[in-house]
Amino acid sequence: MNRSVKIKSMKYEDFNDNEYIEEMLKELRENGTNVIVGCLDDVIEWGRSNSLWPLTFATSCCGIEFMAIGAARYDFARFGFEVARSSPRQADFIMVAGTITHKMAPVLKRLYDQMADPKYVVATGGCAISGGPFKKSYHVVDGVDKIIPVDVYIPGCPPRPEAMLYGLMQLQRKVKAEKFLGGLNKGISEKEYEKLMKADTNKAEDYREYDESGLA
């Protein structure tokens, strides 16, 4: 089964970091799937990659550029990103646009946890990647990858809208190189994933002891 990570209107050679995608495709090929599931997968990933819904999440400057790509001139509706959701439950990816501070970090983690799988994270701008100009500050997280796994990094301060669109196209390619049916490829093995989910469930059961009688 040959998977294609083709993006309409941009040539394969024009993208950077093709080795990364090749590696994902190689892994996909090695694992092997049967013809029917493979074809179905192809269709699902085509649909998924063209209707990625972002969470409306912005903490600072990059958020304004995120709004700009939503407006008519750059128009991310051309790629299927236009359905920005305000609820993490309905979003496919979170664009971390802006600085994440110590006070915001647990909130961001909670938002990420509230999103339904499969979910992606795009670190936008210098602050989300490394802390940016505020790296030395006492209250800034130096990189969101310290708290949540990141799929695509878009450098810039703030990145130009074109750069953001390029980064989002890279995310689309990544989605196209994934397996939807019959297993995971989230960078961890199935066993590890199960273990993680179990730990989460246990945590949820601990909370059940919390007295809710007063909440009604």
Next chain:
Amino acid sequence: MGNNKDIKEIVSSVCPAAVWSDAGDGMFRIPAVSLRELAETLKNTYGFDFLRCLTGMDWGEDGLGCVYHLENTSTGENVIISAADANRDNPALPTVCDIWKGANFYEREVYDFFGIKFIGHPDLRRLFLRDDWKGHPMRKDYDESLNPLNMENEVSRDDAPSYEMTDDGSYILKRHPLFEEEEYVINIGPQHPATHGVLRFQVSLEGETIKKIDAHCGYIHRGIEKLCETSTYPQTLGFTDRLDYLGAMQNRHALCMCIEKALGLEVSERIRYIRTIMDELQRIDSHLLFISCLCQDMGALTVFFFGFRDREKVLDILEQTTGGRLIQTYNTIGGVQADIHPDFVRKVKDFIVYMRSKLNEYHEIFTGNVIARQRLTGTGVLSREDAISFGATGGTGRASGWACDVRKRHPYAMYGKVDFQEITFTEGDCFARYMVRVKEIEQSLNIIEQLIDNIPEGEYQMKVKPLIKLPVGSWSTAVEGSRGEFGVYLESRGDKYPYRVKFRSTGLPLVACVDTIARNSKIADLIAIGGTLDYVIPDIDR
């Protein structure tokens, strides 16, 4: 911003122990015991009704204290007073939050950063940092290893501490409940599309009516003021663009002006022209975004697209000269980064013509819209007295009838020489706040039109030493930012690093007055109120 002889007499008659120090702008140092008496007299007898800025300070061996910038809004007089407590372990100052309402949030900020206890303050919680934060980060002896990243969810307390003085001179801690047990409290934010960023409101409701709002800031507190203390002067400039990114030009202008003032550097006419035009372009950009966001929050998505369409035109002009779309990093100490692009003048003139015709579109689709009118007219009224007391400057203050435009009060750059009208309304409601901004776009176009043809020849960057050291002293400057008075207070000890830099946030007073504005209005109006106050959260949190 000079202090004339009159004020010196007034201060020394009320407080004979006051010491006038001359370094920089100069200020009065008064003992902490007579602070309250002086503040009350200045406010009640001499009409200093506007607390421009309240700055926390760590003066090392002299103790911890505050600098108060006061202004008399009817005469335009200014006075700067400061008070300190030498006891570093348990510093305390009397509160002034019942004299100027805006001091409430300022004092909470100072408590948060410096640990100064304000005796008599009703709600002395931390403003920006988590409740379980250890130590006070803006103190010079703060140990950064105390607070590693804490991923536990924050627990918010339901009571507020306050300190009161007993007869024997010690303090007792009292706790007041913020919300009663039976109150219905909902959370809005920090992740909410209508808070314009990461601001959090706890709203107590009775049915749909708002009974009380408790604002939580600090979700984007980046510690910029502390970072400035370890940066050289040219390095500090970069942070200002990222404070209020819709007023990047003006913010940077303010800091450059402050450093130039301290250096005694006079910039050329050409630089002042360019800076003024850039400031006004930035203001148009910001006001267009304000209209877009307000309308989007209220469901009028078409206007959002109109606003961004026109905004891109401004950004193109800015980008051609500065190289940046949103964050331009254009002003420098003693000039600007690069000369204007050869096409700049032509493009700006084209834009003026274009923008004037497009303004009608906004009026047709939104201003005259029945739904918009009904949601905006009469909701969220802020009185003139409250606007001054809170220090809510900018469009918010002018919508309440307070002529608070820094461009008129303390003209800088070319503003003293151009003819423009200061837009004021008297209603103080959401609609007035919206109209002020729309009309200000016209005024900004007028200002640019008067300047654009007459940009004189000259240098765009004055000669400045590569290593900038300021003399000992303290200076302050203010500009009219996109959403109010943006001030810079700078204290130098003769080093190449500033000893303390304080930015007067334009948004913090606006958030401070949300509770007053929104009480007894409907929860749906909170969106219109937040939209028309037009705060930018990173500017509040710094």
